[in-house]
Amino acid sequence: MHHHTDTIIALATPQGTGAIAVLRISGSESIRITNLFFRGKDLEKQPSHTVHFGTIRNSADRNSEIIDEVLVTLFVAPKSFTGENVVEISTHGSPYIVQKIFQLFIDYGVRPAKAGEFTLRAFLNGRMDLSQAEAVADLIAADSEASLQTALKQMRGGFSKEIQALRQELINFASLIELELDFGEEDVEFANREQLKALLANLTKVLQRLLDSFRLGNVLKKGVTTVIAGRPNAGKSTLLNALLNEERAIVSPIAGTTRDTIEETLLINGIAFRLIDTAGIREATDTIEAIGVKRTLEKVKEAALLVYVYDVAETTLAEAQQDVLTLLTPTMDLVVVANKIDLRPDSQGFVLPQTMNNPELRLTANNPADIENLKQTLWQTVAYDYQADQTLVTNARHYEALQGALQSIKAVQQGISQSLTSDLLALDIRTALHYLGEITGEITNDDLLANIFSKFCIGK
């Protein structure tokens, strides 16, 4: 692990012209160096969390040219984001001024920060664990209430606490098991096998629950890919427009009006549904429509949620069921919309064979109450088991580590049932601990960190 003791600088606000821009400087020397160029109060004598008005000069020479009038905010270690001395310089929002001040510090030997380096330092200095640091990037990318709340919860440590508690229990058992090793041939059991079995069963349950939460977590973070499919003229585009409450797709009574797939985001109770309207599925009558139908079938494959729409006056139940069976894959959620129900109020319900037990909505696409009902159904379909204070896994790296941990725990369980020796059990427990430690960063390495933080923006 490198030691990160040098002083770094980056623009923390977005590029471009604005009222103000903020440059962030972190490192033990950050206040002393800023003080060289600042005319105003002596920054080295000011308390943490104070703001000072003054000018930044073009060099350490007291009489050199002014670059800008600025506000300097001081955060004295360890009471800062990175845990180091941090200075924020709020300048007038001219890219030219920002560049000049940036260059001034670079010329003095301050280093331009790499992507995510401030957050990396926060992690290395123990201000947050790795999963919390990762949540900072998720928070900045948040674009729905659900993604925001999931990232906030993770950043504030909810997820870490659960993982750390599991890990601590395992560590306790690992110590007992390893104590047995010290006694070699004596065949003692310090770790009560029945208690260990109970703990392992509990661990399996919790890990499985966290793994299961990944699908929902991902949905909350990234939104639900929702494909609206059905036969031509079933009213798919009318449904899309009604859901979005705008005339997004061209609607006509002519079958095959929609050719390109149309994608729009709809927020329902804070979850982003990426709605995709598609060309109707049928034998296409022209080449462009044929391409449209091909795209539809490709889009359907990517769907997390299939909204199958059929016209009760035109399509029989048998035909509709056949369509759904053709389109649906085992990982998809399904909502069936029996449309134009006002034309056939007596039409029968939709029952899918066997295990399929998905909601069907009998509605008319231009009835606002029906559309509201559909929205709630869509939400419930993906978020039926969502509880506001639930720990959710949203990060593919965490998911993989949890899978590794679960596998190792299962190996331990199997080992116990086969009466394996303590040293073999200890090995699998250590592997599980390793995986759990990777999530919070108790176990880490430079490559892993570089990989995580390179995805951050510069200045964070």
Place this chain on the structure above:
Amino acid sequence: MHHHTDTIIALATPQGTGAIAVLRISGSESIRITNLFFRGKDLEKQPSHTVHFGTIRNSADRNSEIIDEVLVTLFVAPKSFTGENVVEISTHGSPYIVQKIFQLFIDYGVRPAKAGEFTLRAFLNGRMDLSQAEAVADLIAADSEASLQTALKQMRGGFSKEIQALRQELINFASLIELELDFGEEDVEFANREQLKALLANLTKVLQRLLDSFRLGNVLKKGVTTVIAGRPNAGKSTLLNALLNEERAIVSPIAGTTRDTIEETLLINGIAFRLIDTAGIREATDTIEAIGVKRTLEKVKEAALLVYVYDVAETTLAEAQQDVLTLLTPTMDLVVVANKIDLRPDSQGFVLPQTMNNPELRLTANNPADIENLKQTLWQTVAYDYQADQTLVTNARHYEALQGALQSIKAVQQGISQSLTSDLLALDIRTALHYLGEITGEITNDDLLANIFSKFCIGK
């Protein structure tokens, strides 16, 4: 004049995703309202210029959902940019989070700030005069050392001081003249006419100097439109590339290579030269080139500085002089470049008829020392009378007001020489005072202010 007492909010940093974003709130209620949504220290009990970590909640309810972890900076009136209570909320740089917090304040009755409204309030609350406020916008738009320094000097009040000093002298005389009016028919002269004449002569001189500085001021602020023109194959594109030190324009020995005009900015000693390379001027051999030549002639008309390039081996002095006389207008500066001098080191110098006394450079476009020499010549041509601490007029509105003032002063001078009565003199002096007062904002009105501040960005 409206009273600006309500509380306003705007995003102060550029739009988009970044590490942080800053929302700025100004008004007497800004700290109290922020405190409603903030969980952390009681903001109403904290001193000015302090920073506080905490969370912003989705409503005034203590237990409502967190929107973000933030840093709140307090500026207590009158020690703030606007002179009112100001709060800056530094959030994670997600547009979604910014929008949520913005909406939270709007829902509570805080008003979205109009363009430039923070600076307008700074003016209305006496934190700066009008010409200083205008300089804030120039500062944000600054893109060269000269434009930055000119805007900074104006923002820091250098220009205002000179105008205010002039105005004060005039006010003193105006009082004396108006005192004469009170004595009506008695024909007294409190204002010594000789002293008044001396003051007016001095005023005329200063106003004329300020007016003359507008051309240079504008150049420093906006840069110099510099057109490189000449016959085909004279080496114009080679010269452009050499000045920019990069292969910006396609260069070939074939006459007519450049068709589109190419525009690039070159900074020389802090002044921005907007270099425009053009198609060579000649009878075009094809349609596209003909369009190019037409564009060249149009571009030349816009030039503040003409760089005429000719090939000493191909073009006679008489031809070159004829070209220049065709292209040059009275308001243009001229630099003549006798190119490819290495091929004809004995070629003669370039003398323009009569008053024209412009530098000619004999050079080879691929000789770095020659190019450096050309750069210095370009700089001297526009900035020959530039002194670092000189007051410069850069703003068209100020220029017009100064013109108005000068005109009135000249009317006063004429009035004295024609022995006009005090009341007529007083009228013209009042007009001059009005114009000068408009610059610093001592005389103003809502339309003028709206016009000035609508050009600002929102958040400033």
